[in-house]
Amino acid sequence: MQSNDKPVNGQPNPSFLDLLGQTPPPPDVKDWPRTKRFARLRTAWRESWEEGGFLYQRWEELFQARHAGWHEIAVWIKTAGLLAGISLIVMMVDAAGDIASAALKGLSVIPASSAGDGSGLWGTVDHPIRVFLADQAAHLAVAPGALYAFWQLTGLLGLVGGFFGNAGARIAWLLFGIGSLSMIWSAAPAGGRAAATGLAALMWALASMFALRGLTLRPIVHNHPPQFQPQFSPTLHLHAWLPAPTPAGDDFGDEPDHIHPLQR
Known part of the structure; x- marks a missing residue:
């Protein structure tokens, strides 16, 4: 059997099965086939763990993998x-x-849940929601308790997720609050409808201090200095042509004949 391992120090690196097939049996156990197989297995196992052996190389690769990159x-x-x-x-x-x-x-x-007599602050808010969900579930193929449990789960996830700054959870929290106020307004007694809805709005606003923690309506302005700032250094360049000085002793008598001075 040929080994697929890379050679070590220029010599082939035999695998565990190669060592098992090439290891000669001890001379004192040739008469017992089962003992011979176990003896060859122990010898191949011991040689595989020696330096340059198959299992030795695998262990080295596993040990070096902790500090190596993905490609190594x-x-x-x-x-x-x-x-x-x-x-x-x-x-x-x-x-x-x-x-x-x-x-x-x-x-x-979950059975229909319209428990609660509406007493107390929480009952004033919770009881109209239970009544509203129970009335709506009569026209749906779902239990009222399931709708109420889903409503509670939505509020809990929106509160916890919004506290950790999740945008989707904060949107769910806003929709949860708007839906809750709508249900309370619809199912609360006519005489105390405004009070129940206002009390629910205050509770929702207090809970929003945690769900909308860190949210601000101020625009965020990022002032990044430009990478290249042109420098303006205005300079005025005046080019004046000065006549060449006249050499001393020049009587202007060397002008051409067709040039005459201006005479009055």
């Missing part, structure tokens, strides 16, 4: 890591699907 890691380590990661993702997706299915089934079998 051995191919078999990359393959094993990718397979392990894909297997983990598949298991997580399968588990998440089972959890979501169980949660939806649990919400669908």
Whole structure:
């Protein structure tokens, strides 16, 4: 069997199976085939862990992978890591699907929930929402308790996600508050409708201090200095042509004949 490993110090690097096939059996166990196989296996195992052996080289590659880059890691380590990661993702997706299915089934079998007499501050806000969802669920193929649980879950996720600065969670929180105020206004008693809605708005505003933490309506202005600032240095250049000085002793008698001085 040929080995696919790279040569070490100019010599071929045999694999574990090559050493197993080439190792001669000890002379004192030739008469027992089973003992001979175990003896050859132990000898091949010991030689594979010696310097330059197959398992020794694999261990060195695994030890060096902690400090090496992605392109320097051995191919078999990359393959094993990718397979392990894909297997983990598949298991997580399968588990998440089972959890979501169980949660939806649990919400669908929740009985109608219109409990609460509307007493207290929270009851003044919570009871109209329960009544509104129960009335609407009568026209839908879903239990009122499931709608109420979904409403609570939306508010909780919007509050927690908005606290950590998630934009989608903050949008969900705003829609949650607007929808809650609309339901309270629609289902609250006519005499106390305005008070119940106003109380719910105050509660929602107080909770928004946490859900909308750090949100500001001021425009953010970024003043970045330009990378190239031209420098202006205005200078005035005057070019004056001065006549050449007349040499001493020149009586201007060497002009051409056709040039005469101006006479009056």
